[in-house]
Amino acid sequence: MSEITTDSAGQKITNPLHIPVKSDENVVLSIADQAAWLLSARPAFELQQAEQISFLAHLTQSPLTLNQHFNVLQLPAADLVHYAYSIFKHSGCLIVVPTVNLAQWYLYLTTIMHNHSPENHYHNWYHAVHVLLNCYRYVYPLLSQLQPLDIFALLLAALNHDLDHCGISNTALINQVDPLAVKYHKVSPLEQHSIDRALEILNDEAHGTALLQAVIQPNNNGAPVTNNEHNAAKSRVIEIFRNSILATDISRTVDHEAILTHYLTFHNHLDYTDSNQCLQLLTIILLCGDIGCVCEPFYQSMQWCGRLYEEMQCHRNSRQSNDIAKVVFQPQSSLENDQGLYYSLDNKLILPPSGSLSEYYTNQLKFLEYYAIALYARVSEPPSCSLGHLSPYTTRLRQNLIQLAHSYFLYEPSLGVLVKTLTSFSSPS
Ligand SMILES: [Zn+2]
Secondary structure, three states: OOOOEOOOOOOOOOOOOEEEEEEHHHHOHHHHHHHHHHHHHHOOOHHHHHHHHHHHHHOOOOOOOHOOOOHHHHOOOOHHHHHHHHHHHHHHHHHHHHOOOHHHHHHHHHHHHHHOOHHHHHHHOHHHHHHHHHHHHHHHHEEEEEEEOOOOOOOHHHHHHHOOOOOHHHHHHHOOOOHHHHHHOOOHHHHHHHHHHHHHOOOOOOOOOHHHHOOOOOOOOOOOOOOEEEEEHHHHHHHHHHHHHOOOOOOHHHHHHHHHHHOOHHHOOOOOOHHHHHHHHHHHHHHHHHHHHHHHOOHHHHHHHHHHHHHHHHOOOOOOOOOOOOOOOOOOOOOOOOOOOOOOOOOOOOOOOOOOOOHHHHHHHHHHHHHHHHHHHHOOOOOOOOOOHHHHHHHHHHHHHHHHHHHHEEEHHOOOHHHHOOOOOOOOO
16 A cells, blocks of 8 residues: 655655544555545536546557557656546446446555556556556457457456556566565565455455456356356356456566467457357457557657666565655656756766666567567468557557667677667668
């Protein structure tokens, strides 16, 4: 749970919702109070306005997949609660939880926001909402083919996939024999922890956030939903939830290849009535959505990459150690210029906020080429396949790779490490 804390100068530094608090006390408002505040501050007309103007303008413009004018990082954290709700609503999937009202939704989403650490520069509430948005972009052309229950599960998984992330990689947790690694027997501890924590909240009646208790598979005849039908709907949500979130552990290279290879055997003639094929499709969508930040326009993608690198630098040691200065994440860091970039003094080079420059560039370039482009290219070809609409993202990724490489060479043209990689791409014009 996020707490309202003070920095070394005693100033209040984290209050992502800008909720009024008594400054002389270390007050932590209850989730219910915060949800009530949000609702009172966001009257219905504003909700509609946001949906009709901001949200729909961002999402329904053509081409949907390559809208360049929207950056999650520019919104206040509280607006992302609002925005996340808008995505669920816009998708039409809320019919699977017909008894959950708006107040309960805000309560749930606020709880999820507070279960993301503001000390993480990357694995935070902004990333959660960004992945939700990415997954919605990717599933949008398939909405009419998929069951609302499956769409609901995908969107929930996207929002929860890094819940309560501690800012350290699985490998580091395992090497340090961290309690989380022990608990989950060294198998994807971060993802398993997020799943367990998310299911806890989804079932938590005390907070009025028991969304899973309300899930049904809507039937066309309006007949009452039986207990069996309710249980089947709940199991389906959990199945999609578990499978897709576990797949986001990118260190499980073997599993990844198996998941991808299996999906590619049917993706060009996907049978949308086959629940297993749909499950694989949704898993791939979350896998892509999780790294979707690198497909954003170059400067936006660099904002995200810089944050991930910064988080790795901050938390490289044990999560138990207190010798690391914890810096609360800010959407617009003071390290950035007004374009959100880390620049060198000559204004030519994009710099990581800290750490080794060549390590930063090498990691980014390798990640783009060998992981991101490879994944997007494989799942979006041929154009007639289920995710053929992702091919513009592959193009964007290649452009970003070239631009990043160009920036790197401005810094150190004599470095030969990446020459082989780079010569296969043309220089940016
Ligand atoms: Zn993630």
